[in-house]
Amino acid sequence: MKQILTSSIALLLGVSSLAMAGNEPAQVGPRPLYLVNDMEDGELKNKLQSCSAGPFHRTDFSIGHRGAAMQFPEHTKESYLAAIAMGAGVLECDVTFTKDKQLVCRHSQSDLHTTTDVLAHPDLAKKCTVPFKPANPATGEDAQVECRTSDFTLAEFKTLKGKMDGANPKATTVEEYMQGTPGWRTDLYSQTGTLMTHAESAELFKKYGVKVTPELKSAAVEMPFNGFSQEMYAQKLVDELKQVGFSAKDAYVQSFNLDDVKYWINKTPEFGKQAVYLDDRMYEQEGFVATLDNMKALSDAGVNIIAPPLYALLALDNDKKIVPSEYAKLAKQADLDIIAWTLERSGPLAQGGGWYYQSVSEQIDQDGDMMKVLDVLAQDVGVLGVFSDWPSTVTYYANCMDI
Incomplete structure (x- = not known):
């Protein structure tokens, strides 16, 4: 217990406990086992319960969505450090810009x-x-x-x-x-909330040896903004990663704007190879239906990784069992890798999980169902990784399943 507390405090103070320990342990805390114990009885539950003693280590399958935003103020140093402690191998800074065109971490401008x-x-x-x-x-x-x-x-x-x-x-x-914090979150850890620039976040991630997935956010202002074009914006994100020392293999630059992804593919091909297209077509384009042709159009343009919301990847079969969706199958047929978002963002799942689980809501009625969804994403869909607001859940699962 003393060792765990010491490591936690060291992380929160910005001291590299990983360097002190000489390896990359993860502190998953009580939540993953709470979810496992809440599952329906069966083989998956038994397997996950068998891993409760650990040990747990960092994994790239676990992606910190805005850090550890379920309990910590998103895109703050404290949120990022919490996610690192929970074993997230990849961390996200949503990137926007200030009046003087400096890149900062915020979910929206x-x-x-x-x-x-x-x-x-x-x-x-x-x-x-x-x-x-x-x-x-x-x-x-x-x-x-x-x-x-x-x-x-x-x-x-x-x-x-x-x-x-x-x-x-x-x-x-x-x-x-x-005073608007949802009741299932907490203000317990919001007493500091240190804001960060994109470069500062990259330096922090580099220090702790985690990979980075910065998202270029859409501008609320008209672009170009005082001479700052969309292309300059996309390039500056990559330039700041390079300046900190990130190699392209440790970076997954991402955007909902396909033109941004194509810019990276064409202008910074080493980073473009792992650029992630955040696919919002199913809810932004009225009447959108995934087809092999529109999936292959992405891969033909050089896109290798897509990231849709959880519900786009899941469906119910005739027996009401959660299975991969047609979207997921077509993406794989088009040789696209997949990242899913976002676990732990819906609060308690007793009412079907809301927006993120809409395609399988009939089978979502308790918190433990989160692990059932995660298992389908990992084993049946075959995703590269899963964004989570509380990364220890994904870390626990990935370690238990040897991902």
Whole structure:
């Protein structure tokens, strides 16, 4: 116990416990076994229970989605360190930019009002694209506010503190608005929330020996932005990885914008080889149906890895068993590798798991079903890795199954 606590504290203080130990252990904590114990009885549950004593080690199959965002403020140093401690072998910085065109880690260019304490800084809050307007209980109108990274210089951005993503839309005061953390998350670890630039996150990941998967986010501002074009934006992301010393084999640059992926394939082919197309066609393109032709069109363009949401990869067969979807089968036929997102982002699964599990919701009614889904993704779909808001769950599974 003392050794575990010492390692945890060392990580949170930024000291390389991995260097001290000379290997890459993972601290999975109680949640994975809680999920396993909540599973329906059967062979899979027995197998996963047999691994409870560990040992557990870091694995590239476990990808930290925004760090460990289920319990830590996303895209903060503390969230990243927690994910590293849990054995995530790949970490994500969602990349956007500031007013002075510096790359920073935020899920969206327009989320500072829900993911940071910017509204608690009056001098900065008044610079927001849409300054805070309280809700109107008489009319039912929600509070309005939008604070973008591009509203602030990097120096101003660095004065902010990350908080758990959430807001109270019925708030009549800034203080009420900022108190919106979902009940199944926690504010216990949001007392620091150190924001990071993309370069700083890459330096941190390099220090701990984990791989990186930065996502180039869509700009909320019109591009080019003060002379900063989309191509310059995509190139700067790669340049900062190179400057820190990341080799292309340890980086999975990603984007929902296929043109970004094609840019990397054509202009930085060493990084383009592992560039990830975040496939949103099934919910952004009305009437989209996966076909072998539209999957092969991606591979013909040089795309090697696609990453759709969990539900796109799963279906129910005639016996209501969770199986690979037609999308997943066609992607494999087109020689595309697959990464799935996002486990541990739906909260308790008693009501079917919500958006991420929509294609198999009939078979999702307890937290332990998360492991059932993970097993289908790993064994039947054959994904390269799984994004999770609490990476220890995937780390536990991957170690137990020797992935």
